[in-house]
Amino acid sequence: MKKIILAVGAHPDDIDISCAGTVAKTITEGGEAYYLVLTDGSKGSEDLTISTRELIRIRKAEQQKAADILGVKKVFFLDFVDGELENTASLRKHIVKIIRQIKPTTVICWDPTLYYDEHRNMVNHPDHRIGGEATMDCVYPFARNARTFPELMEEGLEPHIVEELLILNFQKANFFVDITQTVDKKIAAITCHQSQFENIEKFGERIKEMSKIMSQKAKPKLKYAEGFIKITLRKPG
Ligand SMILES: [Zn+2]
Numbered sequence: 001m002k003k004i005i006l007a008v009g010a011h012p013d014d015i016d017i018s019c020a021g022t023v024a025k026t027i028t029e030g031g032e033a034y035y036l037v038l039t040d041g042s043k044g045s046e047d048l049t050i051s052t053r054e055l056i057r058i059r060k061a062e063q064q065k066a067a068d069i070l071g072v073k074k075v076f077f078l079d080f081v082d083g084e085l086e087n088t089a090s091l092r093k094h095i096v097k098i099i100r101q102i103k104p105t106t107v108i109c110w111d112p113t114l115y116y117d118e119h120r121n122m123v124n125h126p127d128h129r130i131g132g133e134a135t136m137d138c139v140y141p142f143a144r145n146a147r148t149f150p151e152l153m154e155e156g157l158e159p160h161i162v163e164e165l166l167i168l169n170f171q172k173a174n175f176f177v178d179i180t181q182t183v184d185k186k187i188a189a190i191t192c193h194q195s196q197f198e199n200i201e202k203f204g205e206r207i208k209e210m211s212k213i214m215s216q217k218a219k220p221k222l223k224y225a226e227g228f229i230k231i232t233l234r235k236p237g
Pocket residue numbers: 010011014125128
């Protein structure tokens with residue numbers, strides 16, 4: 001069966017930074033990939049000379065360009081307000097609808113339990129956690145449950161069982177994807193997000209360093225890798 005990935009990010013650039021190597025590899029191997037960006041990215045600049053409307057437009061265009069480089073079939077933008085994401089029925093219904101439309105075998109999302117990482121000196125963005133939680137809730141149980149959002153059934157959107165959930169958590173990763181052949185494509189995709197980086201070349205180098213660190217956790221070791229916590233979801237019965 002063809003592998004179909006749905007990668008879910010809170011902001012334009014999240015998916016490219018975290019898993020574009022895996023997305024590119026899947027497409028290269030004959031699979032399909034879709035992006036789902038939950039917010040409008042409207043808080044992602046300290047430059048107050050750019051209007052919010054213009055910032056949203058720029059960030060969407062950057063995300064679309066990056067997805068095009070990788071060969072992503074479609075980018076879904078939900079346009080919830082950046083920084084205000086809540087795990088509501090409205091958000092879950094949007095996500096369930098997209099899962100039932102494209103029928104992914106694999107969904108990639110942020111780890112909703114990741115508040116901070118003391119090893120990397122980082123605090124996670126609340127939109128990442130909340131987006132991860134809502135996505136996970138939709139993968140199980142809501143997208144596969146016929147009684148959830150019955151109006152979607154009326155639209156012909158039948159329940160769908162996602163086989164595999166790949167959760168983004170750098171420290172706890174236990175499943176590694178070899179991105180040696182696609183790391184340069186990943187960097188090319190990230191480079192599209194010009195509004196987000198003062199020194200995009202330096203960030204590209206950083207991505208290679210992170211991919212190397214991740215590759216050392218894999219057995220056998222790889223050259224460049226992306227890592228996830230992998231959950232294989234059982235079919236009922
Ligand atoms: Zn983000």
